[in-house]
Amino acid sequence: MAELEQVTQQNAEELKAKEQERIVGQIAKELQISLKQIRTTVGLLDEGNTIPFIARYRKEMTGELDENQLRDIEERTTYLRNLEERKREVIRIIDEQGKLTGELKSSIEQAVKLQEVEDLYRPYRQKRKTRASVAKEKGLEPLAEWIREQPKQGDVKLEAAKYVDEGKGVESADDAIAGAMDILAESIADEATIRSWVRRYTMDHGMLTSEAKDAEQETVYENYYKYSELAKKMPPHRILAINRGERENILKVGLDVQSEPVHNYMMRNIVKGPSVVRDVLNAVIEDSYKRLIAPSIEREIRAELTEKGENQAISIFSGNLRSLLLQPPVKGRRVLGVDPAYRTGCKLAVVDDTSKLLEVAVTYPTPPNNKRKEAAEIFRNLITKYEIQLIVIGNGTASRETEQFVAEVIADLNQPDLAYLIVNEAGASVYSASKLAQQEFPELDVAERSAVSIARRVQDPLAELVKIEPKAIGVGQYQHDVSQKHLDESLKAVVESAVNHVGVDVNTASPSLLSYVAGVNATTAKNIVKYRDENGKFSNRKQLQSVPRLGAKTYEQCIGFMRISESDNPLDKTPIHPESYKVVDRLFKELSVKLDKLGSQELSVLLENQEVESLATKLDVGVPTLRDILESLQRPGRDPREELPLPIFRTDVLKIEDLASGMELQGTVRNVIDFGAFVDIGIKSDGLVHISQLSHGFVKHPMDVVSVGDTVTVWVLNVDLKKGRVGLTMRNPHQEE
Missing domain, CATH: 1.10.3500.10 (Tex N-terminal region-like)
Known part of the structure; x- marks a missing residue:
């Protein structure tokens, strides 16, 4: 009996192995990726490894597949495994009816789409009365x-x-x-x-x-x-x-x-x-x-x-969201956040350069109250008291009237380092009414919390926007018309990718931000913050192993994306995984330098001049891993977002009536859709650059040319004062076709 069970188990394992190979072969053919890469990736995923971890720290094993390729493999593996399961179920049901022929079984087994299986099963399906x-x-x-x-x-x-x-x-x-x-x-x-x-x-x-x-x-x-x-x-x-x-x-x-x-x-x-x-x-x-x-x-x-x-x-929503999340942080500035409104007044929130809330206030410069004089006094007092350098206005109701008022205040103050910025406030109201916002600011009302969120999303867009349900950040097209489950899964993957691309400071990160780190769930994120609150700041990465429910697998997956800027080990502020610390030791010995040189110009120049292939052989490490290590050592603590241009700061307001055909302007891309891009040029409504006006050459899709947050030069094509619409072009009218 035991022998029979053993044979049965062996047969089941052989069938499973054949099925796995069939799936691997199918994916390799579809995605034009080698069998070895697919097989390895599927194995890594089955072991519980996350996609950000595989993409960053298992490059040798996957042949440097990027996150998108890895997600495609994961998606197709899930689909094809479900397909195989459905095939087995269909074969079983038809067999129980006594109608399964060898030819039918073979046709079902060879099907590569669920639709094909359902077509073959259709004659044998239990039907309602017909x-x-x-x-x-x-x-x-x-x-x-x-x-x-x-x-x-x-x-x-x-x-x-x-x-x-x-x-x-x-x-x-x-x-x-x-x-x-x-x-x-x-x-x-x-x-x-x-x-x-x-x-x-x-x-x-x-x-x-x-x-x-x-x-x-x-x-x-x-x-x-x-x-x-x-x-x-x-x-x-x-x-x-x-x-x-x-x-x-x-x-x-x-x-x-x-x-x-x-x-x-x-x-x-x-x-x-x-x-x-x-x-x-x-x-x-x-x-x-x-x-x-x-x-x-x-x-x-x-x-x-x-x-x-x-x-x-x-796909469009995901691309736009990623661009928005990875906007460069405006660091080192004290900010006055403004949540505009008509009847209920503009809520103000002052935050310092570390995003700490200093004061809140309310003013009524817009209709129907029009208390502009009193409002100007409140603005001037806050600007002077806290040495405000940037006023951030949400782009919702009454934003343009508020912008006009703020421009006048700035002109009266005559402070050259003071400017304003309009930001996309989508999701601020969702955040302000959330349990998280209530815990963060129990003493504030909903609109005041919204003003804080507007101020902070300029200082660190990623840290603030992760507090909001991704689909509430309105940078999509028809997002309410699609499968919400599919949308949620895709947007969560985008946020996860962005957070791990940037990395998080484990001593300042909120539970919301930590929960998107590879391998970390909401419970573990809360445990990290609780441990930090009870024991003080983390002084090294190893300490995270003491956090309750942060096991060995979670530690392996997340730790490379966690940064500790004041660690007793300088490598803890880099993206280098602790599993590679020994490689760094061997590297420094090979180069005869000490770890305290980390961050110095001298070390950067030395590392830049290394011949990676030969050095990798000496250190017994893969070339992709060594390449990443050298880059991380040259720029420890680097934030990849800082390489992007900052948003446009304005001091004066533009009206639609000021526009004329051919006028050249600087604008910020607010949304990218199938047929073009909407650009904020400082008037009430964003102007549209139609896909045909994005470039002198052929454009397959607007996302190939622009991304949300890009600063672009545009020219006015046409102005419809009645409808408040502006047509723009990015095709330089002075450049020959």
Whole structure:
């Protein structure tokens, strides 16, 4: 018995190994990455390693695959493993029905898409009550089989008369024929090869159409009131726009396709030649396509198009979010944060250069109160008292009126080092009403917390924005129209990537920031902060091993991304993983320098002149790891965000009326979407640079040219004063095409 169990277990392991190789082979083929790299990556993921850790500290093993490639491998592995599990389930169910043939089993096993498996399973799936199942209950299957055989002799009505049975509800030969036709129509609709062909044909030739339910109604969907486009050519943003119009009951949407080629294909594949049932079969095929196949395929293709639109929308949101999170911090400045409003007044928050809150206040410079004189006095007092160097205004309600007022205050003060900045305040209200904000500032009201968040998100955008649910940071397109689960997963991965790219100071980081470090969850993050509060600042990385529930695996994954700027070991402020500290020891011995030279110009020059390949051989370390070590040693404590240009600081306000065609301006990219980019040029509404105006050359997607937060030079193309819209170009009008 034990021997039999051992053999069974061995067979199961062999099958699992074969399945794994099949998956690895499939991914390698899809992603054009070597089998060895895929196999190694899958192994590392299965061992519980995080993607940031693998990307940074396992480069030799993966052949230096980047985070995006690793995430693609992870995603495809999950999909294909689920596919294999579904295959096993389908094979089991069909086998239990006694209908599993060797050919069918082989077809299921060789399927590479879930849709293929479901098509093959369709005839065997337990169905709800259908016209065909009712006909089967009436005993009409044999008649359906007779018609399927396509006899060359006989009479359909005479054959059907044999099945007339009033007790079963078959009152005439015509009733029997109709029931048999229903059985055949469903059987044809369930054939995998026919469904596959029709699906492909419909995708290639189907026209997605939309029309207004009420053509007189004025809506934002007027472009789609009478619209038609080849489905497979539709850009993602248009798919989602039409979907939303349909969901809001404004548009009626359909998928039009010529049925004649489909009918001809089905006839060729089903009708064997002349027979006494040819006309019946012709009617069956027409019914099968129109009633069963076409509506089902339309739903599948609409779902596929929606998925395409969602994936693109999520990709854009993710790219924009990453750019926003990695904006350069404005360090060393005392900041006055302003949350603008009309009736309830502008809330003010003063924070010092370490982001510590010093004072809050409220002023009423905007309508309906218009207490500009009193407000100016409060602003001047705070600016003077705290030697404010930067005023940060949220871009929400009343922001432009507040900006006008702030510009006047700055002009009156005549302080050359004082400027203002408009920031995207998306998510500030979400943060200010959160439990985290209540814990951080229990004595403040919601709007005052929002003003603090606005001030801090300039000093360290990443540290502040991680406190907010990623999808509440409005830098996307159609984010409310996509799968929220998929969106959440993708945005969480972006935040995780950004946090680990920058690294965190373990002695100042909030639980929100720490929870995005590789391997660290929310509980561990809170435990780190609690340990820090109870025991004082961490003096070295090793101390983190004493934090409750921070085990060996978590330590391995997270520690390279944790920084301790005042550690008793200088390497603790670098991205070098403690597992490589011995390599650094050997390196310093090889170069005859001491660790106290870390950060010196002398050491940087020495390291820069090393021949990496030969040095790696001497130190018995991989070239990619040594390259990273040398870079980290040359610039210890480096923040990669500091290499980016700072945002535009302004001292005066611009009105839309001031603009003229051809005017050159500096602006900040606020959002990037499929058809262009919105740029803040200092007026009430952001100007649009259409994709055709981003460059003199061809642009496949705006993200190839600009990112959120970029400072760009633009020229005014057109101004619509009535609608408050400005068209911009990044194509220098003075440059020859």
